Amino acid sequence: MNDDEKVQWFVMRDLKRRNAKLPAYKQLADKGIKVFVPMKWHTIKRKGIVIREEIPVIQDLLFVYASRLHLDPIVEKIPTLQYRWLRNTFRKPMTVLDLEMEKFISAVSSSKSPQYYLPEEITPQMYGRKIRIVGGNLDGYEGYLLTTRGSKVKRLLVELENYLAVSVEVLPEFIQLI
Structure with missing residues (x-):
């Protein structure tokens, strides 16, 4: 099995605005892909009513569990979704070890x-x-x-x-x- 077929946690970014109706993490979840976005509660006033909503802690950070073969066509279709690349490499995406990510998600x-x-x-x-x-x-x-x-x-x-x-x-x- 090569790296493109291996299912792993990719570190990605979504360049949509904070108030976008359909951010990338929702689009990926709708396609049945496992996504983790660190979220926090935030109160906002809309049309005079105070609403409590969950928003991403870091606007453009998301973790996606999939293979490159499955993820690449989706990244091409969503123009604001991008891989985060490791520095000083030629297009090698950032990844997180499965065990480390599962521990983090469980703790959160x-x-x-x-x-x-x-x-x-x-x-x-x-x-x-x-x-x-x-x-x-x-x-x-x-x-x-x-x-x-x-x-x-x-x-x-x-x-x-x-x-x-x-x-x-x-x-x-x-x-x-x-």
Whole structure:
């Protein structure tokens, strides 16, 4: 099996406007393709009514689980959908390992209020003690406690290397120091 036939997580971008009616992640989901877009809740006022809606954390970032053979014709049909390319390579798309992506999606879906961070927003001072989660939804996860000044809530930092990080709330009884 060559790289074009291999099903994997591709890092892609959608160049549509923030208020587009049919962004690429919805189009891909309608075609039955597995898509993950980090989302956050946002309140907006439309026609005098305050509406709470879910919007992407980073407007042009989406992760798509498919093969290049299946994805390339779709990318050609949707002019605003593009692969993100690795630097200093000739058109080699960015990908994320399956296990790493599944852990990230699981962590995000286990939390009611995930907080997202770009890699440049995380400082060395934010990394707390190295921990392992024992029990609960995140059983077996290892990572760092996120230290936030004045916060009484314990949060685990789960990272997608070079792309995005999320902190999710964990109960103190599930935390084991490493």
